[in-house]
Amino acid sequence: MKLSQIVHKFGCTVYTKDLYDPEKTIDFAFCSDLMSDALMIMSTVKDGETLRDSVLITGLTTNQSIRTAEMLDVEVVLLVRGKIPAEPVIELARESGIVLLGTNLTMFNVSGLMYQEGIQGISLHK
Amino acid sequence: MITLDRHFVIVPNDYNEAGKASSELKRTLKRMGFSRDLIKRVSVASYEAEINIVIHSLGGTADFKIIDDVIYLQFIDCGPGIPDIELAMQEGFSTANEVSRLNGFGAGMGLKNIKKAADDMILVSDCNGTVLKLKFYIREDDKNVG
Ligand SMILES: Nc1ncnc2c1ncn2[C@@H]1O[C@H](COP(=O)(O)OP(=O)(O)OP(=O)(O)O)[C@@H](O)[C@H]1O
């Protein structure tokens, strides 16, 4: 999916307008509110391109979701259930080069819809 | 030759600053042109270790060094220490409180993740504090990529 399709279909708010590239493609996703789960699973992906084409879907609106994405080279974070990040979190995303999006959809629903669009889940690579 | 030597103070329970040292480390390694894979392993391990000091300890320090072809990370904190290291290393074991869980941590995956990422890990702990030493080897194909 193109980032612009994600934003359009799921009614996303783009919190980091200056970093937003509508043409960026997203092929993979992982969702969790526990950052160590994301760090554990996503760091087993060997191909760096995969992570760059991934989105981290989370309900965690703190700095730590941004930091986690940064450590993993994941470039897009999608906040679910209409959670609004505080200004310093948006600022950190900007500074870290992370595109920060928000949708009113729940984690399950937005994940299901993305899956239907062909976005693959990231699973543990041994 | 020493090509990196940085020292950071890690403040306990400061969830806004948590991860800052690891983030700076990552940016420095990027500037130094190492491979993505190496940088990712080092930053993920560093971040987990830094967060552990923030959420489980009374505060501590992080030291990042590169000497020749080895990256050394050292984390030292002022206690209370890990009573049973073997248990702490088990996936899913966590004593993290509600506040850290609300901040996205406490899955009990961190130490395991660190061990997997690093080429070498030494964890020493008693009631005075915990010392975590990590080593990452810089291979020829990790250099001058970025
Ligand atoms: N620096 C430390 N000081 C004291 N106890 C620690 C320290 N680091 C880890 N521990 C103990 O070891 C346990 C396991 O740590 P680990 O990093 O694997 O998981 P976690 O921090 O609880 O959760 P996660 O890392 O998945 O967010 C912790 O719950 C804690 O009891």
Ligand SMILES: [Mg+2]
């Ligand atoms: Mg931990």
